[in-house]
Amino acid sequence: MTTKNSLTQKSMPLYPAKTKIQVTIIFFIVLGIYTFSMIKTQEDMVGGFGGALGNMYTVIEKFFPPNFAILSAIWDSMMQTIQMAIIATTIAAILTVPLAVLSAQNITTFKPLYYVTRTFLNLLRTIPDLVLAVIFVGLFGVGVFPGILALTVFSLGILAKLISETIESVDMNPLEAMRASGGNVFQVIWYSLVPQVAPQFTSLVLYVFEINIRASVVLGMVGAGGIGLVLNQQLKFYNYPNAMTIIIVIFATVLIIEFISNKLREALL
DSSP, X not given: OHHHHHHHHHHSOSSOHHHHXXXXXXXXXHHHHHHHHHHHHHHHSTTHHHHHHHHHHHHHHHHOSXXXXXXXXXXXXXXXXXXXXXXXXXXXXXXXXXXXXHTOTTTOOOHHHHHHHHHHHHHHHHSOHHHHHHHHHHHHOSSHHHHHXXXXXXXXXXXXXXXXHHHHTSOSHHHHHHHXXXXXXXXXXXXXXXXXXHHHHHHHHHHHHHHHHHHHHHHHTTTOOXXXXXXXXXXXXXXXXXXXXXXXXXXXXXXXXXXXXXXXXXXXO
């Protein structure tokens, strides 16, 4: 009897024939779309992919060897980039606390306030950081300050969304017990909500700090200060060996900060 059942199970297909046909058709449709896109893209390229590969080799050759003699001259700009990320992340983390609480459905029982806060955060996330940088550079001029403002707004949208989702997933029993014992809103949040959210909050702040380090380099390309501004200047003047040195410094800095941040997050969680 057992042998018969095992033979029956082995003979049953994993997926029905209809599902296999549907998946196969979808696969070939997607493959056709990619093939068509590649062909049309290559038509618009001068010399096609072959010419692009040759040009890439020519350009990369100009970047080597890097000019490490400029290391001492770019450290200040690299530190500016790190300072921009630290200040923007700190301000965003402070502003995130009330916004995340107001946009958490299980905490904010007054629905109009919840929807207004949620809509405001959604609007913040729809604006790319590069667009924010261009706007603030136009308002305040070239420098670090518009970069900090752009990173702050950009970070606020991300952090508030992630923290509000974390708040919505907490255990509500401690909060309800605190309310039942006569605790006010601030006591409920401080003694019941904060202990549950604090480790994830710190971890997410570190994660956003990593993103800001990378983003601040890109923002510098549009005049928002830091190492990105110096890199853009070197590329404009065709100083490719200097630009390669800056790229190596950025790469090493990001790797070190990411390693430290990952270790801190592992310790917290």
